[in-house]
Amino acid sequence: MESPERITLAGRLRNNFLTGLIICAPLAITIWLTFAFIDWADSWVTPYIPQRYNPQYYFDITIPGLGLLIAMILITVIGFLVKNLIGRSIVNFGESILNRTPLVRTLYKSLKQIFETVLKDQSTSFKKVGLVEFPSPGTWALVFIATEAQGELAHRFNEMGQEMIAVFLPPTPVPTAGFLMFVPKEKLIILDMSPEDAAKLLISGGLIAPEWTPRPVVN
Template sequence: MNDDNPDRLSLATRLRNNFLTGLIICAPIAITIWLTWTFIHWADSWVKPYIPNRYNPESYLQFAIPGFGLLIALVVITLIGFLGKNLIGRSIVSYSESILHRMPLVRTVYKSTKQIFETVLKEQSSSFKKVGLIEFPSPGTWALVFVSTDAKGEIAARLGEDGEEMVAVFLAPTPVPTAGFLMFVPRSKLKLLDMSPEEGVKLLISAGLVTPEYKTAATEEAEKAVNPPAET
């Protein structure tokens, strides 16, 4: 009976490895489908109630059309963006903003939200396009951060009195990087990395398990020596 134990353990190990491999393959696909499906239904629940019945194809069909509300929302947002670029559209937007600016509480929320979207979505913006390391929470301990922008205004004046340039960085927690801390650090204390923000997010979410590939200069030279580029 003792001779059978290694075979049984080997079979159990193979089954476990096969299960873990299948889990690695299926789990991301299932989570992606679930998140996409949830987002589509969420968008439909917000948009469909405002669509007149005569324009809603579900009024003539016996089944629901997932994503129809999301499609309408994308079309409307794109149309508003198109109209907002001409003279009439800009006049309407300016008039609407002037009304919002007269509302004590609403104007604060509107200004802050608009500034965030303009900063993040601006084509030439460099916000959150770089990843770096800072010593946090104590010297010798390093934390991953996303570079936001250079410190400006009063913060730059107060913190840069000794001539040191300050940088605004976002320190996100693991494994859900949707909240975190806004920190201002000296540029000399920030170590920029070559990884992209997408790779940095993967590193955070996986708690360090998914590490982006990094090739040093020595490694690249060794690869070129083994596989020299073809001559043209």
């Protein structure tokens, strides 16, 4: 049987290890993902850089992030050019070709609409978090609030006398896929937490709950 001193020492070592793991694991994973993304970007962009413009050709060394940097500069330049009349005309011409191409036009329009919705400054999509009863009454699920029902969906719901909200229900612990659901507005509980805090709560499986201060009651 181990003595109390040995048990205490083992407990301290275990606690120290867990503390170090909590500090090192997120840092190591973040660094690994960052360099993996840089390597992925370099593998796509660097092969298309002419040798005379590639510093690696002259210095015979690998420069991490060169491809990513060039891609960011190129995207920024394209965004600048598109704002003028000539650039806009070129983009419209390219889009007209894509819009005449079967299959490709559907994919392009869908992706463009998604990026415009997500990146638009005035967009309110996924800026709020809520709770809905799912999958059964009395059981609540965390959802990201997208927008109010629009178009034909809004018309159909109005015929039923209901005001519906589109929400995204992600799974745990990897919220990269999920369910798009339309729920009655009165059955949606809107939370104060930010989407970032909600993502942390989902990824941690409910272990990392955001801090919350109750709003003062106004009499």
